[in-house]
Amino acid sequence: MTEAEMVPIYIMGKRYTVPGALTIMGALEYAGYKLIRGVGCRAAFCGACATVYRIEDDPKLYVGLACGTQVQPGMHLTQIPFYPAERAQYRLDELEPTFATLVKLYPQVLKCLGCGTCTKSCPQDLQVKDYMAAAMRGDIARLADLSFDCIMCGMCVSRCPAEEAQPNIAILGRRLYGRYLAPKAQHLAERVAEIEQGEYDDELAQMKALPEAELRQRYNTRDIEPE
Numbered sequence: 001m002t003e004a005e006m007v008p009i010y011i012m013g014k015r016y017t018v019p020g021a022l023t024i025m026g027a028l029e030y031a032g033y034k035l036i037r038g039v040g041c042r043a044a045f046c047g048a049c050a051t052v053y054r055i056e057d058d059p060k061l062y063v064g065l066a067c068g069t070q071v072q073p074g075m076h077l078t079q080i081p082f083y084p085a086e087r088a089q090y091r092l093d094e095l096e097p098t099f100a101t102l103v104k105l106y107p108q109v110l111k112c113l114g115c116g117t118c119t120k121s122c123p124q125d126l127q128v129k130d131y132m133a134a135a136m137r138g139d140i141a142r143l144a145d146l147s148f149d150c151i152m153c154g155m156c157v158s159r160c161p162a163e164e165a166q167p168n169i170a171i172l173g174r175r176l177y178g179r180y181l182a183p184k185a186q187h188l189a190e191r192v193a194e195i196e197q198g199e200y201d202d203e204l205a206q207m208k209a210l211p212e213a214e215l216r217q218r219y220n221t222r223d224i225e226p227e
């Protein structure tokens with residue numbers, strides 16, 4: 001198929017012919033849908049555009065982000081703009097970074113079957129089953145690490161036979177890790193203290209008085225730290 005070729009697709013059961021180079025999101029708009037839900041960043045970051053689809057004569061149910069998945073001939077698709085999931089209420093500064101906290105806020109964590117449907121349904125290819133296993137072990141650092149790229153699209157929730165709320169459990173893990181467990185950067189604490197003591201006030205005032213062109217020039221020629 002060349003990129004210029006038109007391809008037949010089905011949007012919620014209705015047939016359309018759309019340019020084969022389009023993403024699902026582009027095809028929805030090409031077909032005349034005005035997207036007011038199920039769309040956000042258009043760059044595979046916000047998780048608003050979770051989509052399920054099948055290809056004709058293929059029993060498999062595929063998942064993807066509408067903004068980042070190219071259409072295919074014979075695609076039958078529909079979007080899942082929002083999927084309800086348990087979301088615990090808490091104040092982070094009142095919690096402890098422990099297994100007990102995870103289970104208290106999300107008791108269903110212990111009901112995970114380990115079936116792996118969540119991992120199969122993640123459009124980001126995250127190891128959702130593995131981060132849920134980390135949650136069941138109380139390994140908050142691993143939960144935070146494995147779920148770091150979750151964009152909260154909710155696709156795993158929609159397929160989970162144990163009715164887990166994986167993205168919400170994962171974000172609790174990342175919050176606990178960031179607040180209590182991540183190593184603190186000593187140099188950052190020192191720099192913040194210097195700023196609070198006014199060590200940079202004069203320099204900052206001078207810079208604020210500079211014309212924009214001078215500021216841009218300084219920015220573009222600044223020393224950049226090696227990686």
Ligand code: FES
Pocket residue numbers: 038039040041042043044045046047048049065066067068
């Ligand atoms: S619109 Fe944000 S991920 Fe697709």
